[in-house]
Amino acid sequence: MPVPKIRKKRMGFVIDMTPLVDITFLLLVFLMFTTKFKSEAEADQQFTIARPFASADTAKLPEKDLALINIDIDDKNPTDTAYYFGWTNTSDRDTIRDTYPDLPEELRKTLQVEMLVRVDTIMLSHLIKATKAVNRNAIFAIDADKDVNFKYINTVINIMNKNNQRVFNYVTQKRTSE
């Protein structure tokens, strides 16, 4: 006598998750490999810079041997423009901090922890000279807010020119729509 098949009442249902997991893993691996975390100098930056747009002849911002000169409008005092100097190589900063003679004590202390320091024009000149001496391959980049007046950019250009640094970069944002 054939036993009548008793249909089990299904309470839930099962979805095959394999394709979903496949895609998720693929994305995860992609993002993990393409992610580049901020350099310490960038992480120390307390302000946001709205970069100017450019479309031609641009290369990626280098991650090594970079000396950044930030020019930013002070948040608290809009008429004041501040210069910041930073490095991507920790060793460059350490060598300058420990060996460069013309550094004020206060700045030396700040450089124990910070990768980006606020400087005046005289200090900027010293740091450019020091960076050039410490790291011959240093690349200089001006990272300025797009609303900054040319006057401040010109000051930095002149300081660099005086220190025989005649090749430098402007940090820009790639123009997406043409």
Added chain:
Amino acid sequence: MAGGGALGRPESVKKGKKTNRKKKKRLGFHVDMTPLVDITFLLLMFFLFTTTMLKPQVMEMRIPPEIYAQVEVKASELLTICLLEDGRTYWYVGTIDIEKDPTNTNRPQLIKIDSIKYLAFEQNLKPNVKNRMITLFKIDEKAKYDLMVSVLDQLNIAEMSIIEELSKETEVNEQGQSVPVQRKRKFTISVLNEDDKKQLTNTGVEGVSKDVIQ
């Protein structure tokens, strides 16, 4: 019906156990993937939200070294682009100093920043000054950095076309071989000083500087 089903369940399980006494030979095994998928999703979400795809770019610039000796330059080989405080750009070739030379009919011309690429292309490839044109970019101290980069960007865009255009021609090098013409870019950047402002105002440019109007 639903209640009956629930009640009947243990029975059917028992029954199933009884009938399936013969153990099936297992060929694979199941792993509970749920925690793995949980973590994967969590990580995925983290990376998705923290990643910014647009990385900052750099635009390289070379400035000529400071020279103290005066260099004679032919007026016809000098292209000047002036960026004013309010963002207007003017250009002229040669000089516009009408105080020094009242017969000078050269006038600065207004140009949109987006059109500078065409201007640079055209001027740099003019037959008589081809590849010898010097570009001088003068910027008012109060002009925005944003606009300055836009102008530089335009000049860089033009540069690509100029190089392409020049490489179609050939020149004879020192060894007597004919090689494609090498582009010699001559570019310098400076501040639009009071003298330049005066010259612009004299040649009919209005509102060069706010101080002049007052």
